[in-house]
Amino acid sequence: MENGHAKNRVAVIGSGNWGSVASRLIASNTAKLPSFHDEVRMWVFEEILPTGKKLSESINQANENCKYLPGIKLGANVIADPDLENAVKDANMLVFVTPHQFVEDICKKLAGKLRPGTEAISLIKGMEIAVEKFSEATIGYKKDKEVATRWAKLFTTPYFLVSVVEDIEGVELCGTLKNVVAIAAGLVDGLDMGNNTKAAIMRIGLREMRAFSKLLSPTVRDNTFFESCGVADLITTCLGGRNRRVAEAFARNGGKRSFDELEAEMLHGQKLQGVSTAKEVYEVLTYRGWQELFPLLSTVHEICIGQLPPTSIVEYSEHTPNLSIISGSNAYY
Amino acid sequence: MENGHAKNRVAVIGSGNWGSVASRLIASNTAKLPSFHDEVRMWVFEEILPTGKKLSESINQANENCKYLPGIKLGANVIADPDLENAVKDANMLVFVTPHQFVEDICKKLAGKLRPGTEAISLIKGMEIAVEKFSEATIGYKKDKEVATRWAKLFTTPYFLVSVVEDIEGVELCGTLKNVVAIAAGLVDGLDMGNNTKAAIMRIGLREMRAFSKLLSPTVRDNTFFESCGVADLITTCLGGRNRRVAEAFARNGGKRSFDELEAEMLHGQKLQGVSTAKEVYEVLTYRGWQELFPLLSTVHEICIGQLPPTSIVEYSEHTPNLSIISGSNAYY
Numbered sequence: 041m042e043n044g045h046a047k048n049r050v051a052v053i054g055s056g057n058w059g060s061v062a063s064r065l066i067a068s069n070t071a072k073l074p075s076f077h078d079e080v081r082m083w084v085f086e087e088i089l090p091t092g093k094k095l096s097e098s099i100n101q102a103n104e105n106c107k108y109l110p111g112i113k114l115g116a117n118v119i120a121d122p123d124l125e126n127a128v129k130d131a132n133m134l135v136f137v138t139p140h141q142f143v144e145d146i147c148k149k150l151a152g153k154l155r156p157g158t159e160a161i162s163l164i165k166g167m168e169i170a171v172e173k174f175s176e177a178t179i180g181y182k183k184d185k186e187v188a189t190r191w192a193k194l195f196t197t198p199y200f201l202v203s204v205v206e207d208i209e210g211v212e213l214c215g216t217l218k219n220v221v222a223i224a225a226g227l228v229d230g231l232d233m234g235n236n237t238k239a240a241i242m243r244i245g246l247r248e249m250r251a252f253s254k255l256l257s258p259t260v261r262d263n264t265f266f267e268s269c270g271v272a273d274l275i276t277t278c279l280g281g282r283n284r285r286v287a288e289a290f291a292r293n294g295g296k297r298s299f300d301e302l303e304a305e306m307l308h309g310q311k312l313q314g315v316s317t318a319k320e321v322y323e324v325l326t327y328r329g330w331q332e333l334f335p336l337l338s339t340v341h342e343i344c345i346g347q348l349p350p351t352s353i354v355e356y357s358e359h360t361p362n363l364s365i366i367s368g369s370n371a372y373y
Numbered sequence: 374m375e376n377g378h379a380k381n382r383v384a385v386i387g388s389g390n391w392g393s394v395a396s397r398l399i400a401s402n403t404a405k406l407p408s409f410h411d412e413v414r415m416w417v418f419e420e421i422l423p424t425g426k427k428l429s430e431s432i433n434q435a436n437e438n439c440k441y442l443p444g445i446k447l448g449a450n451v452i453a454d455p456d457l458e459n460a461v462k463d464a465n466m467l468v469f470v471t472p473h474q475f476v477e478d479i480c481k482k483l484a485g486k487l488r489p490g491t492e493a494i495s496l497i498k499g500m501e502i503a504v505e506k507f508s509e510a511t512i513g514y515k516k517d518k519e520v521a522t523r524w525a526k527l528f529t530t531p532y533f534l535v536s537v538v539e540d541i542e543g544v545e546l547c548g549t550l551k552n553v554v555a556i557a558a559g560l561v562d563g564l565d566m567g568n569n570t571k572a573a574i575m576r577i578g579l580r581e582m583r584a585f586s587k588l589l590s591p592t593v594r595d596n597t598f599f600e601s602c603g604v605a606d607l608i609t610t611c612l613g614g615r616n617r618r619v620a621e622a623f624a625r626n627g628g629k630r631s632f633d634e635l636e637a638e639m640l641h642g643q644k645l646q647g648v649s650t651a652k653e654v655y656e657v658l659t660y661r662g663w664q665e666l667f668p669l670l671s672t673v674h675e676i677c678i679g680q681l682p683p684t685s686i687v688e689y690s691e692h693t694p695n696l697s698i699i700s701g702s703n704a705y706y
Contacts, residue, residue, distance in 0.1 A: 173566050173569065173570050173687075174566065174570045174573055174574070174687035175569045175570060175573055176573045176577075198689070199687070201573070201689070233506050233507065234506060235608075235609050235612045235613045236506065236609050237506050237507045237508060238608075238612075239605040239606070239609040239612065240507055240508055240509045240534070240601060240605050241507070242604070242605065243599075243600075243601055243603075243604050243605030243608070244509075246599065246604060247599055250599065262595055265599075266576075266579065266580055266583065266598075268573060268576055270576075271575070271576050271604060272572040272573050272575065272576030273572070275571075275572035275575055275608065276568050276569050279568045279571070279572070279612075280568045354506075354507035354532065355531065356531070
């Protein structure tokens with residue numbers, strides 16, 4: 041896309057709840073911003089509604105997704121399109137909002153059909169912005185700030201602040217590692233240890249996230265942890281979130297019922313990312329000999345596999361590493 | 374004190390709940406650490422108990438403060454002493470744990486009575502460590518890391534991690550400014566806006582705390598905000614804490630009952646620091662022309678004085694400053 045020469049054109053791939061929310065938000069911006077075409081094509085995985093009507097037709101008639109986002113107007117410039125190829129053919133900016141298991145198949149179908157220079161972004165989690173609750177997000181980028189800023193402009197609204205950071209690895213590692221810390225926070229909840237302890241655990245978790253990310257990828261920047269993908273997402277995940285919730289139940293059961301069992305019972309098919317991420321992190325720590333440096337991350341895994349009791353999450357006396365080597369801090373412990 | 378030549382000797386000034394907790398914790402360490410005398414003198418503001426016995430005698434007989442910390446042994450090396458001058462005469466490390474309004478008077482009494490080179494520390498808030506819940510704290514210092522580390526050693530236990538940072542201003546500003554952010558968090562609670570919004574507000578608050586501290590005092594370090602005095606205390610204060618609680622009530626009343634009124638009703642004489650700190654910060658912002666740079670800090674004050682409605686706490690659309698000037702971040706908004 042010759043940014044600056046022609047207008048940007050956006051297509052949204054997906055029309056479930058979050059796809060509809062994203063289309064609505066984006067369309068409110070493309071209608072205002074001169075560098076974007078007003079129209080936002082939203083690809084709809086076609087369904088026949090109980091009324092006998094096609095979902096895509098229903099959306100275009102009511103300007104509302106009566107099945108996945110009822111009661112909220114999408115904006116006149118959102119056009120539902122059940123034909124994938126047609127939906128994307130004029131677009132140079134694609135927004136993926138399908139369940140992740142469909143992405144590979146969709147990409148195969150799109151191969152060779154896109155305009156040269158087309159960019160894509162993936163929105164992998166839902167947010168409470170359909171009802172315009174204040175929220176925020178971070179976009180990571182590599183070198184090309186202009187591209188990142190254009191994407192940020194597309195998403196920013198008065199109730200949804202989007203920032204960009206030149207640190208893809210940092211943004212991704214924050215998104216992954218926070219789920220391990222949420223397990224730790226959930227254990228503290230299940231042990232009824234109160235807010236002071238929980239805050240301490242979240243802080244130590246953030247510290248280990250930062251140190252681990254920097255060891256893995258030296259380009260990771262401190263600032264990233266002050267962005268919404270860092271401290272804000274960590275707080276959200278440790279206050280709500282399913283990793284926290286299942287870990288709380290695990291601790292309340294004294295570790296006697298496994299995470300697998302609780303997950304199956306509590307999440308109805310959804311998966312806990314924190315447990316599998318803790319395992320992967322542990323493998324890296326063991327392989328590189330860093331275990332002693334990351335007591336919280338290590339302990340979470342050892343609790344998850346039943347090697348340590350849930351109460352170990354607050355016992356760091358035997359291994360209190362000096363992370364100052366990594367973080368440049370003067371921390372005493 | 375000739376550290377390394379003679380043993381350090383600790384006196385605790387105060388024997389209320391938190392004074393007793395501190396004495397117990399410190400005594401468990403002085404008993405183990407070779408660089409400290411075992412004995413910890415605890416100055417007791419003498420009282421006659423309902424039994425007719427003196428409080429200090431009761432403490433020394435039962436090794437327990439039956440009035441302010443019943444049911445918990447202080448450790449055999451804690452000696453209660455009602456004579457202030459006698460309690461401190463051999464000490465070179467003083468720990469102040471009295472209510473703050475007594476400090477000035479006590480200091481006047483101590484003037485000229487202390488050994489040369491005596492150091493003092495003040496513990497201004499209580500923590501949940503009497504029952505050995507996991508918690509942490511940060512000690513700020515200027516230049517002399519050895520002194521700071523000695524103090525940290527005195528307080529560190531397996532359930533109480535103490536770190537030191539060479540950043541007195543940063544530690545103090547964190548402690549003050551977090552109360553303003555807690556007001557913002559409480560308003561979000563009162564507006565029932567959910568965890569995503571609350572986390573976003575806490576994150577923006579942390580960002581403004583950091584930027585404001587660095588503008589006020591250029592020696593303030595980023596690392597300080599990753600210590601317990603930064604992100605962990607902020608989380609604790611925004612989850613519990615009286616600033617949060619009264620601000621929640623303020624928002625639930627639609628701003629129609631003043632903070633003064635709610636404070637009198639809810640806190641029974643305790644004072645809200647957040648409201649007065651917000652006012653002081655606002656004066657600095659106005660005086661230096663920085664108001665536009667700190668929408669959250671400014672808005673909290675304007676809401677407190679009734680100039681803006683509580684809902685303004687999530688409306689930053691009209692003033693979204695680029696704090697990257699200050700923080701070096703690439704934030705878009």
